[in-house]
Amino acid sequence: MESISIILLICICSLLSATSCDKDTNKKGMQMKQSSEVINEAFTLTKQGKYSQAIIILKNQLKKESDNLKKIKLCFFIGDIHGEMEQEDKAISYYRRVLQIDPKNALAYFEIGQLFKRIGSLEKAIDAFKKSYELGYNKHDEVLANIAFCYKALADTNRQDPEKCERYANLALKGYMEVLKINENNKSVLMNSSDLLFNFGNYDKALEGYTKLSKLMPKNPMLFTRMGHTLHVLGKNKEAVKTLKHAINLLPELIKDIEESTEATKHDLSYAKAMFITGKVSANLYLAETFRAMGELENARKRYHTVVSLAKQHGNDFAQMEAWKNRALDILKELENK
Numbered sequence: 150m151e152s153i154s155i156i157l158l159i160c161i162c163s164l165l166s167a168t169s170c171d172k173d174t175n176k177k178g179m180q181m182k183q184s185s186e187v188i189n190e191a192f193t194l195t196k197q198g199k200y201s202q203a204i205i206i207l208k209n210q211l212k213k214e215s216d217n218l219k220k221i222k223l224c225f226f227i228g229d230i231h232g233e234m235e236q237e238d239k240a241i242s243y244y245r246r247v248l249q250i251d252p253k254n255a256l257a258y259f260e261i262g263q264l265f266k267r268i269g270s271l272e273k274a275i276d277a278f279k280k281s282y283e284l285g286y287n288k289h290d291e292v293l294a295n296i297a298f299c300y301k302a303l304a305d306t307n308r309q310d311p312e313k314c315e316r317y318a319n320l321a322l323k324g325y326m327e328v329l330k331i332n333e334n335n336k337s338v339l340m341n342s343s344d345l346l347f348n349f350g351n352y353d354k355a356l357e358g359y360t361k362l363s364k365l366m367p368k369n370p371m372l373f374t375r376m377g378h379t380l381h382v383l384g385k386n387k388e389a390v391k392t393l394k395h396a397i398n399l400l401p402e403l404i405k406d407i408e409e410s411t412e413a414t415k416h417d418l419s420y421a422k423a424m425f426i427t428g429k430v431s432a433n434l435y436l437a438e439t440f441r442a443m444g445e446l447e448n449a450r451k452r453y454h455t456v457v458s459l460a461k462q463h464g465n466d467f468a469q470m471e472a473w474k475n476r477a478l479d480i481l482k483e484l485e486n487k
Contacts, residue, residue, distance in 0.1 A: 183210075191226065200230050217250050224250075228260065233414055237264045255284035262295060267416075271299040271306075290331040294338050297324025301341055318345055336365055340372065347375070352383050368406070370399035370428050378435045386443050393436040400425050400432075426466070430459045430473055437477070441484075450484055453477040 187210040194203035204227055211223045228243035241264050247257040262277035275296055282292045300321035307313040325342035328335055343358030359376040366372050377393035380386070407413045407421040437452030460474035 188222070188226065191230075195230060195233070200234050204230055221247050221250055221254070225257075225260075232260075232264060233416070235416065237268050240264055253284050255281045255286035258284065259286050259288075259292065262292075266295060266299055266302075269302075271303050275299045290328045290335060290338075293324055293331075294328045294335060297321045297328065297338070298341060300324060301345060318348065321345060322349075334365060336362060339365070340375075344375065347379060347382075352379055355379050356383065368399055368402055370396045370403055370432070371424060372396075373399065374428055374432045374435065377432070377439075381435060381439045381442065386439050389439045390436065390443075393432050393439065396432045397429065397436075400428055403428075423467070426459070426463050427469070430456055430463075430470065433459070434473055434477065437480070441480070446484055450481065453481050453484075457481070 187206055191203040191207050194200070194206075207223055207227050207230075211220060211227070214220050214223060224243045224246045228240045228247075231237075231240035231243065241261055244257045244260045244264075247254050251257070258277045258281035262274045262281060265271070265274035265277060278292050278296045278299070282289065282296075286292055298321070300317045304314045304317035304321060307317060322342060322345045325338050325345070328338045329342065332338075339358050339362050343355045343362070346352075346358065347355035356376065356379045359372060359379060362369075362372050363376060373392050373396035377389045377396060380389035380392055403421055404425055407418050410417075433452045433455045437449045437456065440446070440449035440452060454477075456477040457474050460470040460477070464470040464474065
Protein backbone atom coordinates (compact mmCIF):
# COMPACT_ATOMS: atom_id res chain seq x y z
CA MET A 150 0.00 0.00 0.00
CA GLU A 151 2.75 2.34 0.93
CA SER A 152 4.55 1.76 -2.39
CA ILE A 153 1.25 2.33 -4.29
CA SER A 154 0.73 5.62 -2.41
CA ILE A 155 4.21 6.76 -3.33
CA ILE A 156 3.67 5.84 -6.99
CA LEU A 157 0.32 7.62 -6.95
CA LEU A 158 1.91 10.69 -5.39
CA ILE A 159 4.62 10.71 -8.09
CA CYS A 160 1.98 10.46 -10.85
CA ILE A 161 -0.02 13.34 -9.35
CA CYS A 162 3.10 15.48 -9.09
CA SER A 163 4.02 14.67 -12.69
CA LEU A 164 0.53 15.55 -13.83
CA LEU A 165 0.60 18.84 -11.93
CA SER A 166 4.05 19.63 -13.37
CA ALA A 167 2.87 18.89 -16.93
CA THR A 168 -0.21 21.06 -16.41
CA SER A 169 1.98 23.87 -15.08
CA CYS A 170 4.28 23.59 -18.15
CA ASP A 171 1.28 23.69 -20.45
CA LYS A 172 0.06 26.84 -18.72
CA ASP A 173 3.52 28.44 -19.05
CA THR A 174 3.66 27.52 -22.73
CA ASN A 175 0.19 28.91 -23.33
CA LYS A 176 1.09 32.04 -21.38
CA LYS A 177 4.19 32.60 -23.56
CA GLY A 178 2.13 31.99 -26.67
CA MET A 179 -0.40 34.58 -25.51
CA GLN A 180 2.41 37.08 -24.87
CA MET A 181 3.85 36.52 -28.35
CA LYS A 182 0.40 36.94 -29.87
CA GLN A 183 -0.13 40.08 -27.85
CA SER A 184 3.10 41.58 -29.17
CA SER A 185 2.02 40.85 -32.73
CA GLU A 186 -1.43 42.28 -32.09
CA VAL A 187 0.02 45.50 -30.67
CA ILE A 188 2.13 46.05 -33.77
CA ASN A 189 -0.86 45.39 -36.03
CA GLU A 190 -3.03 47.71 -33.97
CA ALA A 191 -0.38 50.45 -34.10
CA PHE A 192 -0.12 50.05 -37.86
CA THR A 193 -3.89 50.48 -38.19
CA LEU A 194 -3.77 53.60 -36.00
CA THR A 195 -1.05 55.18 -38.14
CA LYS A 196 -3.16 54.58 -41.25
CA GLN A 197 -5.93 56.51 -39.48
CA GLY A 198 -3.52 59.33 -38.64
CA LYS A 199 -3.64 58.51 -34.90
CA TYR A 200 0.13 58.68 -34.45
CA SER A 201 0.20 59.58 -30.74
CA GLN A 202 -2.03 56.63 -29.84
CA ALA A 203 0.14 54.29 -31.88
CA ILE A 204 3.27 55.51 -30.11
CA ILE A 205 1.72 55.00 -26.66
CA ILE A 206 0.83 51.34 -27.22
CA LEU A 207 4.18 50.61 -28.91
CA LYS A 208 6.16 52.19 -26.05
CA ASN A 209 4.15 50.20 -23.51
CA GLN A 210 4.91 47.04 -25.43
CA LEU A 211 8.59 47.96 -25.63
CA LYS A 212 8.78 48.17 -21.83
CA LYS A 213 7.43 44.62 -21.55
CA GLU A 214 9.44 43.09 -24.39
CA SER A 215 12.52 41.01 -23.56
CA ASP A 216 13.35 39.68 -27.03
CA ASN A 217 16.01 41.89 -28.69
CA LEU A 218 14.78 41.33 -32.25
CA LYS A 219 11.29 42.42 -31.25
CA LYS A 220 12.72 45.41 -29.39
CA ILE A 221 14.54 46.46 -32.57
CA LYS A 222 11.34 46.15 -34.58
CA LEU A 223 9.42 48.23 -32.05
CA CYS A 224 12.15 50.91 -31.91
CA PHE A 225 12.17 51.21 -35.69
CA PHE A 226 8.39 51.52 -35.75
CA ILE A 227 8.36 54.20 -33.03
CA GLY A 228 11.20 56.06 -34.76
CA ASP A 229 9.35 55.94 -38.08
CA ILE A 230 6.20 57.42 -36.53
CA HIS A 231 8.11 60.22 -34.79
CA GLY A 232 9.77 60.94 -38.12
CA GLU A 233 6.37 61.09 -39.83
CA MET A 234 5.27 63.57 -37.12
CA GLU A 235 8.39 65.65 -37.90
CA GLN A 236 9.72 65.01 -34.39
CA GLU A 237 13.22 64.34 -35.68
CA ASP A 238 15.06 64.38 -32.33
CA LYS A 239 12.73 61.76 -30.85
CA ALA A 240 12.97 59.63 -34.00
CA ILE A 241 16.78 59.75 -33.88
CA SER A 242 16.74 58.70 -30.22
CA TYR A 243 14.81 55.52 -31.05
CA TYR A 244 17.07 54.63 -33.97
CA ARG A 245 19.98 55.06 -31.56
CA ARG A 246 18.27 52.63 -29.21
CA VAL A 247 18.41 50.13 -32.08
CA LEU A 248 22.17 50.71 -32.23
CA GLN A 249 22.47 50.08 -28.49
CA ILE A 250 21.06 46.61 -29.14
CA ASP A 251 22.72 46.06 -32.52
CA PRO A 252 25.71 48.42 -33.04
CA LYS A 253 26.17 47.20 -36.64
CA ASN A 254 22.65 47.90 -37.82
CA ALA A 255 23.22 49.67 -41.15
CA LEU A 256 19.56 50.60 -41.59
CA ALA A 257 19.49 52.50 -38.28
CA TYR A 258 22.48 54.61 -39.38
CA PHE A 259 20.78 55.25 -42.72
CA GLU A 260 17.56 56.44 -41.04
CA ILE A 261 19.56 58.69 -38.70
CA GLY A 262 21.31 60.14 -41.72
CA GLN A 263 17.97 60.86 -43.40
CA LEU A 264 16.72 62.75 -40.36
CA PHE A 265 19.91 64.78 -39.91
CA LYS A 266 19.69 65.66 -43.61
CA ARG A 267 16.10 66.79 -43.17
CA ILE A 268 16.92 69.16 -40.28
CA GLY A 269 20.02 70.52 -42.02
CA SER A 270 22.70 68.86 -39.83
CA LEU A 271 24.56 67.92 -42.99
CA GLU A 272 27.96 66.93 -41.58
CA LYS A 273 26.26 64.59 -39.09
CA ALA A 274 24.12 63.22 -41.90
CA ILE A 275 27.20 62.48 -44.02
CA ASP A 276 28.86 60.67 -41.10
CA ALA A 277 25.75 58.53 -40.53
CA PHE A 278 25.39 57.69 -44.24
CA LYS A 279 29.06 56.76 -44.50
CA LYS A 280 28.72 54.47 -41.48
CA SER A 281 25.67 52.85 -43.08
CA TYR A 282 27.65 52.31 -46.28
CA GLU A 283 30.63 50.82 -44.39
CA LEU A 284 28.30 48.40 -42.59
CA GLY A 285 26.99 47.14 -45.93
CA TYR A 286 23.60 48.80 -46.32
CA ASN A 287 22.26 47.02 -49.38
CA LYS A 288 21.06 50.10 -51.31
CA HIS A 289 24.52 51.41 -52.22
CA ASP A 290 23.32 53.91 -54.81
CA GLU A 291 20.81 55.39 -52.36
CA VAL A 292 23.46 55.92 -49.67
CA LEU A 293 25.92 57.48 -52.13
CA ALA A 294 23.18 59.71 -53.53
CA ASN A 295 22.34 60.98 -50.06
CA ILE A 296 25.99 61.72 -49.29
CA ALA A 297 26.29 63.62 -52.57
CA PHE A 298 23.07 65.51 -51.82
CA CYS A 299 24.48 66.65 -48.47
CA TYR A 300 27.70 67.84 -50.14
CA LYS A 301 25.59 69.76 -52.67
CA ALA A 302 23.60 71.37 -49.84
CA LEU A 303 26.85 72.30 -48.08
CA ALA A 304 28.04 73.91 -51.32
CA ASP A 305 24.81 75.93 -51.46
CA THR A 306 25.17 77.09 -47.84
CA ASN A 307 28.81 78.11 -48.34
CA ARG A 308 28.35 80.35 -51.37
CA GLN A 309 30.04 83.21 -49.50
CA ASP A 310 33.20 81.11 -49.28
CA PRO A 311 34.08 80.26 -52.92
CA GLU A 312 36.82 77.79 -51.96
CA LYS A 313 34.56 75.77 -49.65
CA CYS A 314 31.65 76.00 -52.06
CA GLU A 315 33.70 74.62 -54.94
CA ARG A 316 35.18 71.84 -52.81
CA TYR A 317 31.78 70.63 -51.64
CA ALA A 318 30.30 70.98 -55.13
CA ASN A 319 33.08 68.85 -56.62
CA LEU A 320 32.55 66.18 -53.96
CA ALA A 321 28.83 66.21 -54.73
CA LEU A 322 29.35 65.93 -58.48
CA LYS A 323 31.87 63.12 -58.01
CA GLY A 324 29.37 61.28 -55.79
CA TYR A 325 26.55 61.71 -58.27
CA MET A 326 28.70 60.33 -61.09
CA GLU A 327 29.43 57.25 -58.94
CA VAL A 328 25.70 56.70 -58.44
CA LEU A 329 24.98 57.01 -62.16
CA LYS A 330 27.50 54.24 -62.80
CA ILE A 331 25.29 51.99 -60.67
CA ASN A 332 21.96 53.31 -61.92
CA GLU A 333 22.01 55.66 -64.90
CA ASN A 334 18.29 56.38 -64.55
CA ASN A 335 18.37 57.54 -60.91
CA LYS A 336 16.01 60.51 -61.17
CA SER A 337 17.07 62.59 -58.17
CA VAL A 338 20.74 62.09 -59.02
CA LEU A 339 20.22 63.10 -62.65
CA MET A 340 18.41 66.22 -61.45
CA ASN A 341 21.01 67.21 -58.88
CA SER A 342 24.01 66.44 -61.10
CA SER A 343 22.42 68.49 -63.91
CA ASP A 344 21.90 71.36 -61.45
CA LEU A 345 25.56 71.22 -60.51
CA LEU A 346 26.66 71.12 -64.13
CA PHE A 347 24.52 74.21 -64.73
CA ASN A 348 26.11 75.97 -61.75
CA PHE A 349 29.57 75.14 -63.12
CA GLY A 350 28.55 76.72 -66.43
CA ASN A 351 28.42 73.41 -68.33
CA TYR A 352 25.02 74.24 -69.83
CA ASP A 353 25.09 71.73 -72.71
CA LYS A 354 25.74 68.82 -70.31
CA ALA A 355 23.10 70.16 -67.92
CA LEU A 356 20.55 70.30 -70.74
CA GLU A 357 21.49 66.76 -71.73
CA GLY A 358 20.69 65.59 -68.21
CA TYR A 359 17.41 67.53 -68.02
CA THR A 360 16.34 66.22 -71.44
CA LYS A 361 16.95 62.63 -70.35
CA LEU A 362 14.97 63.31 -67.18
CA SER A 363 12.03 64.74 -69.14
CA LYS A 364 11.39 61.23 -70.47
CA LEU A 365 11.58 59.73 -66.98
CA MET A 366 9.62 62.51 -65.23
CA PRO A 367 7.21 63.92 -67.83
CA LYS A 368 4.96 65.56 -65.20
CA ASN A 369 7.59 67.27 -63.03
CA PRO A 370 7.19 71.08 -63.27
CA MET A 371 10.48 71.89 -61.49
CA LEU A 372 12.37 69.86 -64.07
CA PHE A 373 10.82 71.75 -66.97
CA THR A 374 11.46 75.07 -65.21
CA ARG A 375 15.17 74.26 -64.96
CA MET A 376 15.21 72.91 -68.49
CA GLY A 377 13.54 76.08 -69.78
CA HIS A 378 16.00 78.29 -67.92
CA THR A 379 18.91 76.33 -69.39
CA LEU A 380 17.49 76.69 -72.90
CA HIS A 381 17.23 80.45 -72.32
CA VAL A 382 20.84 80.67 -71.15
CA LEU A 383 21.90 78.79 -74.30
CA GLY A 384 19.97 81.31 -76.41
CA LYS A 385 17.26 78.84 -77.45
CA ASN A 386 14.50 81.23 -76.44
CA LYS A 387 11.57 79.87 -78.45
CA GLU A 388 12.12 76.42 -76.97
CA ALA A 389 12.57 78.03 -73.56
CA VAL A 390 9.18 79.81 -73.74
CA LYS A 391 7.41 76.60 -74.72
CA THR A 392 9.14 74.62 -71.95
CA LEU A 393 8.51 77.21 -69.20
CA LYS A 394 4.82 77.54 -70.11
CA HIS A 395 4.58 73.75 -69.95
CA ALA A 396 6.14 73.86 -66.46
CA ILE A 397 3.55 76.37 -65.23
CA ASN A 398 0.70 74.25 -66.66
CA LEU A 399 2.02 71.20 -64.82
CA LEU A 400 2.12 72.84 -61.37
CA PRO A 401 -1.53 72.17 -60.34
CA GLU A 402 -1.05 68.47 -61.16
CA LEU A 403 1.82 68.33 -58.65
CA ILE A 404 -0.47 69.00 -55.70
CA LYS A 405 -3.26 66.83 -57.07
CA ASP A 406 -0.99 63.79 -57.53
CA ILE A 407 0.40 64.08 -54.00
CA GLU A 408 -3.06 64.49 -52.45
CA GLU A 409 -4.37 61.44 -54.31
CA SER A 410 -1.37 59.26 -53.51
CA THR A 411 -1.95 56.61 -50.84
CA GLU A 412 1.76 56.54 -50.00
CA ALA A 413 2.35 60.30 -49.67
CA THR A 414 3.23 61.59 -46.20
CA LYS A 415 2.44 64.95 -44.58
CA HIS A 416 6.02 65.94 -45.28
CA ASP A 417 5.52 65.09 -48.97
CA LEU A 418 2.42 67.28 -49.16
CA SER A 419 4.13 70.16 -47.36
CA TYR A 420 7.08 69.90 -49.74
CA ALA A 421 4.78 69.78 -52.78
CA LYS A 422 2.94 72.93 -51.69
CA ALA A 423 6.25 74.75 -51.22
CA MET A 424 7.40 73.60 -54.66
CA PHE A 425 4.10 74.79 -56.17
CA ILE A 426 4.63 78.33 -54.91
CA THR A 427 8.36 78.65 -55.57
CA GLY A 428 7.97 76.85 -58.89
CA LYS A 429 5.30 79.26 -60.06
CA VAL A 430 7.41 82.30 -59.15
CA SER A 431 10.68 81.00 -60.63
CA ALA A 432 9.04 79.79 -63.87
CA ASN A 433 7.37 83.17 -64.37
CA LEU A 434 10.64 84.97 -63.64
CA TYR A 435 12.59 82.89 -66.18
CA LEU A 436 9.76 83.31 -68.67
CA ALA A 437 9.83 87.10 -68.18
CA GLU A 438 13.59 87.16 -68.78
CA THR A 439 13.19 85.04 -71.90
CA PHE A 440 10.51 87.36 -73.31
CA ARG A 441 12.74 90.32 -72.52
CA ALA A 442 15.66 88.74 -74.39
CA MET A 443 13.34 88.17 -77.37
CA GLY A 444 12.23 91.82 -77.33
CA GLU A 445 8.65 90.92 -76.34
CA LEU A 446 8.56 93.58 -73.64
CA GLU A 447 4.80 93.61 -72.98
CA ASN A 448 4.82 89.86 -72.29
CA ALA A 449 7.90 90.36 -70.13
CA ARG A 450 6.16 93.09 -68.08
CA LYS A 451 3.13 90.86 -67.44
CA ARG A 452 5.33 88.04 -66.15
CA TYR A 453 7.44 90.35 -63.96
CA HIS A 454 4.24 91.75 -62.40
CA THR A 455 3.10 88.17 -61.71
CA VAL A 456 6.39 87.51 -59.92
CA VAL A 457 6.01 90.65 -57.76
CA SER A 458 2.39 89.79 -56.88
CA LEU A 459 3.18 86.18 -55.89
CA ALA A 460 6.29 87.20 -53.96
CA LYS A 461 4.30 89.72 -51.93
CA GLN A 462 1.73 87.04 -51.06
CA HIS A 463 4.30 84.47 -49.94
CA GLY A 464 7.32 86.59 -49.05
CA ASN A 465 7.23 85.61 -45.38
CA ASP A 466 7.22 81.90 -46.21
CA PHE A 467 10.29 81.62 -48.45
CA ALA A 468 13.59 83.47 -48.16
CA GLN A 469 14.27 83.65 -51.91
CA MET A 470 10.98 85.46 -52.59
CA GLU A 471 12.42 88.82 -51.57
CA ALA A 472 15.33 88.48 -54.00
CA TRP A 473 13.01 87.44 -56.85
CA LYS A 474 10.62 90.32 -56.11
CA ASN A 475 13.46 92.89 -56.02
CA ARG A 476 14.88 91.58 -59.28
CA ALA A 477 11.49 91.84 -60.97
CA LEU A 478 10.95 95.38 -59.62
CA ASP A 479 14.38 96.52 -60.81
CA ILE A 480 13.73 95.26 -64.34
CA LEU A 481 10.24 96.77 -64.39
CA LYS A 482 11.81 100.16 -63.62
CA GLU A 483 14.22 99.69 -66.52
CA LEU A 484 11.36 98.75 -68.85
CA GLU A 485 9.37 101.83 -67.87
CA ASN A 486 12.12 104.01 -69.33
CA LYS A 487 11.94 102.24 -72.70
